[in-house]
Amino acid sequence: xxxxxxxxxxxxxxxxxxxxxxxxxxxxxxxxxxxxxxxxxxxxxxxxxxxxxxxxxxxxxxxxxxxxxxxxxxxxxxxxxxxxxxxxxxxxxxxxxxxxxxxxxxxxxxxxxxxxxxxxxxxxxxxxxxxxxxxxxxxxxxxxxxxxxxxxxxxxxxxxxxxxxxxxxxxxxxxxxxxxxxxxxxxxxxxxxxxxxxxxxxxxxxxxxxxxxxxxxxxxxxxxxxxxxxxxxxxxxxxxxxxxxxxxxxxxxxxxxxxxxxxxxxxxxxxxxxxxxxxxxxxxxxxxxxxxxxxxxxxxxxxxxxxxxxxxxxxxxxxxxxxxxxxxxxxxxxxxxxxxxxxxxxxxxxxxxxxxxxxxxxxxxxxxxxxxxxxxxxxxxxxxxxxxxxxxxxxxxxxxxxxxxxxxxxxxxxxxxxxxxxxxxxxxxxxxxxxxxxxxxxxxxxxxxxxxxxxxxxxxxxxxxxxxxxxxxxxxxxxxxxxxxxxxxxxxxxxxxxxxxxxxxxxxxxxxxxxxxxxxxxxxxxxxxxxxxxxxxxxxxxxxxxxxxxxxxxxxxxxxxxxxxxxxxxxxxxxxxxxxxxxxxxxxxxxxxxxxxxxxxxxxxxxxxxxxxxxxxxxxxxxxxxxxxxxxxxxxxx
Amino acid sequence: xxxxxxxxxxxxxxxxxxxxxxxxxxxxxxxxxxxxxxxxxxxxxxxxxxxxxxxxxxxxxxxxxxxxxxxxxxxxxxxxxxxxxxxxxxxxxxxxxxxxxxxxxxxxxxxxxxxxxxxxxxxxxxxxxxxxxxxxxxxxxxxxxxxxxxxxxxxxxxxxxxxxxxxxxxxxxx
Numbered sequence: 001x002x003x004x005x006x007x008x009x010x011x012x013x014x015x016x017x018x019x020x021x022x023x024x025x026x027x028x029x030x031x032x033x034x035x036x037x038x039x040x041x042x043x044x045x046x047x048x049x050x051x052x053x054x055x056x057x058x059x060x061x062x063x064x065x066x067x068x069x070x071x072x073x074x075x076x077x078x079x080x081x082x083x084x085x086x087x088x089x090x091x092x093x094x095x096x097x098x099x100x101x102x103x104x105x106x107x108x109x110x111x112x113x114x115x116x117x118x119x120x121x122x123x124x125x126x127x128x129x130x131x132x133x134x135x136x137x138x139x140x141x142x143x144x145x146x147x148x149x150x151x152x153x154x155x156x157x158x159x160x161x162x163x164x165x166x167x168x169x170x171x172x173x174x175x176x177x178x179x180x181x182x183x184x185x186x187x188x189x190x191x192x193x194x195x196x197x198x199x200x201x202x203x204x205x206x207x208x209x210x211x212x213x214x215x216x217x218x219x220x221x222x223x224x225x226x227x228x229x230x231x232x233x234x235x236x237x238x239x240x241x242x243x244x245x246x247x248x249x250x251x252x253x254x255x256x257x258x259x260x261x262x263x264x265x266x267x268x269x270x271x272x273x274x275x276x277x278x279x280x281x282x283x284x285x286x287x288x289x290x291x292x293x294x295x296x297x298x299x300x301x302x303x304x305x306x307x308x309x310x311x312x313x314x315x316x317x318x319x320x321x322x323x324x325x326x327x328x329x330x331x332x333x334x335x336x337x338x339x340x341x342x343x344x345x346x347x348x349x350x351x352x353x354x355x356x357x358x359x360x361x362x363x364x365x366x367x368x369x370x371x372x373x374x375x376x377x378x379x380x381x382x383x384x385x386x387x388x389x390x391x392x393x394x395x396x397x398x399x400x401x402x403x404x405x406x407x408x409x410x411x412x413x414x415x416x417x418x419x420x421x422x423x424x425x426x427x428x429x430x431x432x433x434x435x436x437x438x439x440x441x442x443x444x445x446x447x448x449x450x451x452x453x454x455x456x457x458x459x460x461x462x463x464x465x466x467x468x469x470x471x472x473x474x475x476x477x478x479x480x481x482x483x484x485x486x487x488x489x490x491x492x493x494x495x496x497x498x499x500x501x502x503x504x505x506x507x508x509x510x511x512x513x514x515x516x517x518x519x520x521x522x523x524x525x526x527x528x529x530x531x532x533x534x535x536x537x538x539x540x541x542x543x544x545x546x547x548x549x550x551x552x553x554x555x556x557x558x559x560x561x562x563x564x565x566x567x568x569x570x571x572x573x574x575x576x577x578x579x580x581x582x583x584x585x586x587x588x589x590x591x592x593x594x595x596x597x598x599x600x601x602x603x604x605x606x607x608x609x610x611x612x613x614x615x616x617x618x619x620x621x622x623x624x625x626x627x628x629x630x631x632x633x634x635x636x637x638x
Numbered sequence: 639x640x641x642x643x644x645x646x647x648x649x650x651x652x653x654x655x656x657x658x659x660x661x662x663x664x665x666x667x668x669x670x671x672x673x674x675x676x677x678x679x680x681x682x683x684x685x686x687x688x689x690x691x692x693x694x695x696x697x698x699x700x701x702x703x704x705x706x707x708x709x710x711x712x713x714x715x716x717x718x719x720x721x722x723x724x725x726x727x728x729x730x731x732x733x734x735x736x737x738x739x740x741x742x743x744x745x746x747x748x749x750x751x752x753x754x755x756x757x758x759x760x761x762x763x764x765x766x767x768x769x770x771x772x773x774x775x776x777x778x779x780x781x782x783x784x785x786x787x788x789x790x791x792x793x794x795x796x797x798x799x800x801x802x803x804x805x806x807x808x809x810x811x812x
Contacts, residue, residue: 083747420787420788420790421789462723464725469749470763559786560775561785562786562787566761567758569760569763569774571764571765
């Protein structure tokens, strides 16, 4: 295979892509490069994953995706989640929720952090000395300080009595004090580290303007700053200073920027190469194998990492310094349209335009019992085996597991009944064979009437007025939507000319990490995946299965509801942007292991403990969207 | 800037669209009033009439290749109303005519509040992806029990001591 003709620097056009030879960039015709076996990686600021890309119909007419503009605005820090202009200087930090920053945003971050000097004032040693910082509620700060002071006095008295020069020596001499010394030293180290964390967060500019923070206190301003820092660095640790957050805080800003750069590059490479294998199927024994054409076992590769690494190396971007030099070399305007051509490692032999893919959901350990007793006391329902999502490929008379991710199944959820009161209802996940016929990008969740009213409202700054509005974050389209950024709709195929049976179950993206990774996390029946994995999954499926672009599914839905003598109106102009798989993708949902006493789910409403109701529970609603669906969050969920 | 351009004040625009607006308003009014008259029987019926009103009212026109879109807002039943966007007064709905707003295309949604005398305030949303119509159903306070989300407070529990004095009488003096 011949390398494409190389054009001299610096002039380049939209049709060109850069290649790197001996550390020098040069420009090639992108189409010619692709024909020569190069993969074209899009570095442009108007990149979206495939599901939000501009698509054309068979007649060549562009089929606009409503959410594309918002996705790009969010990635470029120019729009908020409603598609309204972002205030100057504001940042979105939505990588954790499936919207990676654009390279233009990363470029600005790199260049600013290279210049900033406040990081030099931070004592790295103090940050590195602790693995985590224990959370002390603001109202307990005083008693905690007194407790530490008491402990210090006790240890000092003991040190003097035992003629020890230091507390460490005391712990050695008198082992009964060892634990107390350790606890005291830990608290002191945490307090010192907390001061450095505050400096670091201020240096990062993640304290909200106007937020009042009291030094040394883990107050709301601190919590929000930690959350923004976590979002910026794609860390999910629920606003606490746990190990991953502390690791990132202990790294220089440019080192974190480089990690972000590699994550962004990874999504671009995955999108360009159309791969999904991310090592999630590997176990302690290593990668699983399949039998290749040669008859020999072949280990399943982690293509996501392998291809990203290869691209970074070829483009001179495999170090922080390389990435910084790249951003210095390319002005911001270059990222309007910038593409790179790389020779990626050959894909495995099972790759083809039409792959025999299927999905299996294992529900894991399932409890149908009520999780509380008549007096409202909760009873634990432990699970050893959590629900998991499996993507399989049938190839060469074998089933190859390409990816395996944690997911959710349904459980007990709050639901609003026709009498206006909330009850609990078991919202299970269907078992048995299904198919995915439609994949919807930027899906909209039509909240069923059983959705608790409180979850349908939120506070929002509307043209300078802080007021209640319909919570469109939950409805979508958007990264916070109940269906996330993309959803596959599970249906039972209709027979004899009948329509498909849709019980409201989807496998969809979600920003609700707690429901996916917490031991007590459940959905309303759907199978949730982090948004970035759902995007990869469905982009991969659409790349490797015959499909038809249906485009925007306009509907003009409206529904009113009452809240405190104000009427709120939900208006949804579209269901989302639809792709249809032809043939549909097979899905099998395994029953899992039923725990507890009840072996079948309760089908009626169950009154919430401690709530006074006007009468017996009404009959459950059974609308299409209400049977399972995504649903609102229950109390305690973020 | 977020300030919407209120083209209802543009006579030129009104002249240009008056025929279409009047014809649409008449059709919507007829459809909505039919549902309105027939749909007072309960919450489900009320919700359905609202849905139907939305479905017919929000039917989007084919996208035009202009930099702006027009959002037509009207009330059902047609009553004069004030439209607010946050603290800002956008202007009146001159019922039975509609209020027409001109906004930059794809400039994000508008969260509006409709205040009509004798009716509950309505919070609604208009989109700027393409030209659209928003028909807002108005509900008088006396009929709020027809809306989804209305709930009757539970009756107070029967008092087992009904009729007993609220204070313990002093024992008779010896």
